[in-house]
Amino acid sequence: MLNVGIFLSIIATIAAIILSIFAFWLHQQTKTEKLLNQxxxxxxxxxxxxxxxxxxxxxxxxxKPHQALNGRPPLVVAQTESGREEVEKVLIAINFGNNF
Structure with missing residues (x-):
């Protein structure tokens, strides 16, 4: 029969390993997201x-605040993915001759 102390020690070790793996995975995901964002x-x-x-x-x-971005500066709007898409749409429109 397994001693309760040894059993709890094994469970604690397994939990620590699982938490370490999760922390590593989370760090890798965050690193990837940061690179994509950059x-x-x-x-x-x-x-x-x-x-x-x-x-x-x-x-x-x-x-400079821009009317097509509800009076907000593009640099502020571009802090999120959807904001960057808005800014890029404005830039593409400007490239095609729409000065807003």
Whole structure:
């Protein structure tokens, strides 16, 4: 018959291993999301520079409130994925001649 103390020790060890695996998995997921987020921001930033022809002009546009974004600056709107999509739609429209 297994001693209760040994049994509890085994259960605690298994739980610690499971928690370690979960923590590692969670860290990897978070790391992947951060990388994807940085890429998306970079893509939006690159489109901004391309649209306005220079880093200075693009960054100035990003900081200025825009009517197509409900009066919010694109830099603020672009903090979320859906916001980046909104900003990119505005940039694409500008590229096609719609000045808003």
């Amino acid at each position: 890429f998306r921001k970079t893509r939006t930033y690159a489109l901004t520079i391309q649209t306005f022809g220079s880093k200075e002009n693009g960054e100035a546009w990003l900081k």
